[in-house]
Amino acid sequence: MRGLKKFLFREDASAQLPEDLKASLAGWRAAPAPSPDEPHFHTRYVVVDIVSSGLQPDSDKLLGIAASGVWKGAIQPDDAFYVDFSTLDGEGAAVDRQLMAFLLFAAKAPLVTYHVPYVGGFLERAFKERLGVNFQPRWVDLAWLLPAMFPAKEQSVMPLDYWIETFGFEGSGGRRDAMANTLLLARIFQMLLVRAGSKALDTTADLLDESRASSFLRRKH
Amino acid sequence: MTLRQEGRDRMAVNTIAFLRNHAPFNKMQPDALQFFAEKAKICFYAAGNEILGPNSGNVSYFYVIESGKVQARQAGEVTVTEYSILSLGAGECFPIGAVTAGRPSTNIYQALDDTFCYQLPAEDFLALMSSSPEFNLFCTRYIASLLSQSRRELQLQFAQKASEQQTLNSPLAGIGSRSPVTVLPETPLRSALETMSQAGIGSLVVADADGRPVGVFTRSDLLDRVVLAELPLATPIGEAMSKTPFKLDEHATAYDAMFAMATHGIRHVLVTDAEGRLTGVVSERDLFSLQRVGLRQIRQAIDGAADVAALQQAAAEIRQLAFNMLAQGVGAEQLTQFISALNDALTRRVIQLNLENHNFDGIEWSWLAFGSEGRDEQTFSTDQDNGIVFQPPEGADEAALKQRFLAYALDVNKDLDRCGFPLCKGNIMASNPQWCLTLAEWKNQFSTWIRIPQPEALLNATIFFDFRPLYGKTELADAMRRHLLAQTAANPLFLHAMAKNALDCEPPLGKIRDFLTDLEPGHPGKIDLKKYGSRIFVDVARIYAMATGVHNTNTIHRLRLSAQRLSIRNEEINAVLEGMNFIQLLRLQHQYLEGEPGTQGDNLIDPEKLNELDRRILKESFRQARKIQTRLKLDYQVN
Structure with a gap:
């Protein structure tokens, strides 16, 4: 019953969109995802972090998204995205458009974040409810990958602040806005990419496999 | 957004x-x-x-x-x-x-x-x-500090070379003849004398089979002990030589040798190693050339010189002193001015000495220096550029007076040549009737060049407008300068033509390679640092000086003063001057270190032979040259 309602709701969400959004969405759906077999240098990764009203993706509200592109071995200053939903009333086509803008910005690139169930959960729900999109990007989860790549430092999943402190970044512990957090994740991700290269994990697919394997292993054992 | x-x-x-x-x-x-x-x-x-x-x-x-x-x-x-x-x-x-x-x-x-x-x-x-001016300043300063670092490097090289050569504290191992001619004591006199004659030497060391010196045989021994004593030429040299020669260990200093010569009245000291074997001979003359010369002594020597021969000696000392100063870390700006100052004194003395044979009492006249000498920018190899301005008294026979000045100037020019200032190839000398003129003629000449800026006039302007009175009535030169500046101010087209001319020669910066080294026909791989380096600064400075009414002729003064009047920022002009000074310093280094002593050095350097940093800085210096050229281009709308 609940599944059916969801299914109907999604249909509704998509059907109610204004024409231009429908067109954008169709364009996004039709666009091919970048190949996961390219080397990291040629792959555009999008590092993403969110702001939410709480920790429960099913019940709390998504308040903002901050994202930054990492490719050609650098955090690119002209490839960034930031949205703050709290300035809107949370309703209407404006939010839909902003979510659509994020889809277009991400452009099916592999997404990088810390703790996918949290960030991915909020995004999944928002895209399903607002745009009727089943948002299933390729996720790279730093929370699982860092212990796998830097076993000498730590072998289990740790809070992000642990890694920030370990790597010696300034501002650990203090409050960061979503963009500052994203940029920190982006820096950590760059370090991780160099480390991955030394372990012969040269492509997105390699990295995703490692990410899945490490999360599987660590959950099991 | x-x-x-x-x-x-x-x-x-x-x-x-x-x-x-x-x-x-x-x-x-x-x-x-x-x-x-x-x-x-x-x-x-x-x-x-x-x-x-x-x-x-x-x-x-x-x-x-x-x-x-x-x-x-x-x-x-x-x-x-x-x-x-x-x-x-x-x-x-x-x-x-x-x-x-x-x-x-x-x-x-x-x-x-x-x-x-x-x-x-x-x-x-x-x-x-x-x-961003702040960012610009930061980067400019950084590059400037590179420049001064490289200058210190250069000084180090000089200091090393200088200390190798000079001072009486040097060990004898590095002084005098290193491979003296020796013969065994048994050698017949005839054979020994033949050896001396062939080698063109006046003395011979006699050493045993182990190389230990046992005596010295000199020309005076030949007279006293062979000829007058009627010794047969088949006699072994051991019987004719002065025995017990004076020996010093090679670690003894030049001072020890000098002291020994003074005490024992000898002219040669044999230098031996720890085993007593001969390793060299130091003569009185070797030691004299070691003595350092000082600015004051040279000035006194110049001012007190009674003839050209004494001045020749002083000219050689100027070179030596300039070299020592270079070694002590004096920059290009001060050094060229210093060389100019001593050369001025020398030239004045030549002028004075010749006045003993020529009398110009009651006539106002002045000896003028042109070109680099006029700008106080002489390097080690500078030929003569000079002229005379005079004011004929009322009713005097102008032509006859000019003949007298020409005859006088010819003597001076020849004497200067003997003192190491070669005659000017372009005949820009006071003995040329073209450049021995009355005040009115000079003014007229300047006006003609300025009114009709033909290529030749422009070329002349680059030489003659950098004039400076060296001797005589300086008021005449002042009058010439006032006239010149008034004329250029009244003829903007002239400065425009000068600017166009100055932009003909660009710094040799390559688009692909660092430097263009094929600009000088006959000298592939070389850069003419004068033509494509310092002259660019000099030409631009001259134009700005004339445009802003600056009386000075020295390029650095011209640039500083005109920059003030044109409100050009200090940092900018300092960077330009650093660039120019660096090129000048490289020229001095090249002329001194690479030129044979006593010969005229050239300005051709091979950038490949410079060290990394010098190359970088040379490139930056050329960029500064291009920068002021660009400014000139904009200011005078030259395309």
């Missing part, structure tokens, strides 16, 4: 927060920081990885270290800066010189720790340099 723009802005805030904590960014305007933040990428280098090196090609980014540590070390074997390894930390930048010049880095930059860098693309770096 789009969400992407919002993202970029937020990211910029993050970058600016970092920049604000570090010089020179903390002094820069918000829009400059914003520009930096919008253009700079953030890159990561794991510990041990090379970030940049000579092989990475032309530098495409300016790097600012955000966190971590970077080691800079010089590529190649020769250390050209005062540091060979330098560690850079957060907030420090590299490679400023290379990114400014758009060439490969000469250093290897390697991440010592895990390092994050902001990387500003080279084109944005240059844009920032031109839009």
Whole structure:
């Protein structure tokens, strides 16, 4: 019953969109995802972090998204995205458009974040409810990958602040806005990419496999 | 605002927060920081990885270290800066010189720790340099400090060469003849004398089979002990030589040798090693050339010189002293002025001495110096450029007077030539009737050149407008200068033509290679530092000086004073002068270190033979030359 309602709701969400959004969405759906077999240098990764009203993706509200592109071995200053939903009333086509803008910005690139169930959960729900999109990007989860790549430092999943402190970044512990957090994740991700290269994990697919394997292993054992 | 723009802005805030904590960014305007933040990428280098090196090609980014540590070390074997390894930390930048010049880095930059860098693309770096005065100042200063570093390097080389040569504290091992001619004591006199004759020497060391000296045989021995004693030429030389020659260990100093000669009244000291074997001979003459000469002694020698021969000696001493000063770290600016000052004194003395044979009592006249001498910028190889201005008294026979001046000038020119100032190839000398003129004639000549700026007139202007009175009535030269400046002010077209002319020769900077070295026919691989270097500065300075009514002839004074009048920023003009001084210093070095003593050095250098840093700085100096040329081009609308 609940599944059916969801299914109907999604249909509704998509059907109610204004024409231009429908067109954008169709364009996004039709666009091919970048190949996961390219080397990291040629792959555009999008590092993403969110702001939410709480920790429960099913019940709390998504308040903002901050994202930054990492490719050609650098955090690119002209490839960034930031949205703050709290300035809107949370309703209407404006939010839909902003979510659509994020889809277009991400452009099916592999997404990088810390703790996918949290960030991915909020995004999944928002895209399903607002745009009727089943948002299933390729996720790279730093929370699982860092212990796998830097076993000498730590072998289990740790809070992000642990890694920030370990790597010696300034501002650990203090409050960061979503963009500052994203940029920190982006820096950590760059370090991780160099480390991955030394372990012969040269492509997105390699990295995703490692990410899945490490999360599987660590959950099991 | 789009969400992407919002993202970029937020990211910029993050970058600016970092920049604000570090010089020179903390002094820069918000829009400059914003520009930096919008253009700079953030890159990561794991510990041990090379970030940049000579092989990475032309530098495409300016790097600012955000966190971590970077080691800079010089590529190649020769250390050209005062540091060979330098560690850079957060907030420090590299490679400023290379990114400014758009060439490969000469250093290897390697991440010592895990390092994050902001990387500003080279084109944005240059844009920032031109839009932010604070950033510009920072980079200019940095490059200027490279310049002074290289100058210190040069001084070190000179000092080393100088200390090898001079002072009476030098060990005898490095003085005098290193491979003296020796014969065995059994050698018949005839054979020994033949040896002396063939080698063209006046004395001979007699040594035993082990090389230990047992005697000396000189020409005076030949007279006293052979000829007058009627000794047969078959006699062994051992019977005719002076026995018990004076010997010193090779570690003894020149002073010891000098003292021995004075005490024992001998002319030669044999130098031996620890085993007593002969390793050299030091003569009285070798020691004299060691004695250092001082400015005061030279001045006294010049002023008290009774004839040209004495002045010739003084001219040689000027060269030696100039060299010592170079070694002591005197810069090109002071040094060329110093050479000029002594050369002036020398020239004045030649002028005075010749006045004993020519009488111009009651006539106002002045000896003029032109060209580099007129600008106080003589290097070691400068030929004569001079003239005479005179004021014929009322009712005097002008033509006859001119003949007298010409005859006098010819004597002076010849004497100057003997003192090491070669006659001018272009015959720009006071003995040429063209350049021995009355005040009215000079004024007229200047006016003609200025009114009709033909190529020849422009060429003459570059020589004659840099005049300076050396002797006699300086008021005549002042009158010439006032006339000149008034005329140029009244004829803007002339300065325009001069500007066009000055822009004919561009600094030899290549688009692909660092330097163009094929501009001089017959000298492939070389750069004429005068023609394509210092002359560019000199020409531009002359035009600005005339345009702003500056009376000085010295290029540095001209540039400083006219820059003040044109409100050109100090930093900018300092960078230009540093560039010019560096080129001058290279010329001096080339002329002294590479020229044979006593010969005229040239201005042709091979950039490949310079060390890394000098090459970099030479390139930057040429860029400064191009910069003032560009300014001139804009100011005079020359296309």
